[in-house]
Amino acid sequence: MEGDEIVEDTVVEQVAKRNKTLNDQQKFAAYVALHTLCMSRGGILKRTDTQDIANFFGVGVWNIQRIWRKAMSQIKQGQEVDVSNQRKGNCGRKPKDINLEQIITIPLNRRSTIRSLAWQLGCSPTMLHRKFMLKLIRRHTYCVKPALKEKNKKNRMKFCLSMLDEATTTTPRPKFKTMHNIVHIDEKWFNMTKKNKTYYLLDGEEEPTRPIHGSCIGKVMFLIAIARPRWDSEGNVTFCRKSVSGHL
Known part of the structure; x- marks a missing residue:
């Protein structure tokens, strides 16, 4: 439906805005734009100003609000306005390495689910699921199969031999019927x-009955x-x- 497609496109755009970040030049430009609007109105911003600036840069409104709050906090403390990114170089939480070779030593009944296997490895289920998506581990499903006795195996072998075409048994490659x-x-x-x-x-309706003969x-x-x-x-x-x- 056209309406469903429109809603889906809107959700995709919102997710893209939420994940998009601004560089230092764009952050400073957003601050200058808000500061100019604020000074032109006597130090007052409209409720839609931050949303208009966010739409202009294609980001979420919380990105612009955070830049403005940071600048106002620096002005109150008498500091120079600096809204640039403070995370430099190799920053952020480092990924935790998992020794997948330990999986072989874990009993099968303790690794039937991602959660139970993650508990045995001492990691989070999300981290282990990423390994699964990278195809470093795989899922295997098997069912219970009846064990054949020696008599069953012999009967199966006799049946297979009985299905051979007698006219081809003397050839190097016999064929089945x-x-x-x-x-x-x-x-x-x-x-x-x-x-x-x-x-x-x-x-008030009468309850039906289903009698049967015997048990x-x-x-x-x-x-x-x-x-x-x-x-x-x-x-x-x-x-x-x-x-x-x-x-x-």
Whole structure:
């Protein structure tokens, strides 16, 4: 929608203004502009003056207000107005280094989330998440798989060998059967209803009941067979890939 696009553009502009900073020359120019407006009105600024200056430089209004407050504080103390940036050289908080090699020594049950892993490493979750975004660590999800017994492994091996094409077993590279004449069958059970159901009724409406015979919920089973389509001698389809049957 056009209205949503306008709102999104406005939010982007506000974020850009909030993150933008002025250099020393621009800060001093903003102070001079406010000082000129203040002197032309007898030492009084309008409420919209700081907003107008902020719009001119494309920054947030708090940037201009901070420059003005700093200049007024210096004037009251009898100092020379200096609104330049006081942070010089290598300033700011230094990033904390994390030894990611320690992750291997941490048990798996204690590094299932970013928060728990950060607690074990002694860092913040945000810092560890940055490492994740840099692909220095990765997320792995696995499910429980049933363990096969020796009998199951042998049965699987026998099934794989039975699917080899006998005409190609003497060749250097045997091939498997095309499985064009094999029908795959599977069944699925479904309950006829659930034990508990929730409804919304009008005040005073009679509550419905769901009686069942015996203590068990009725079930229905669907048997599905999937295979290649079959045609008769006249070209009519006698089997269309799948067949479904059900019974209670």
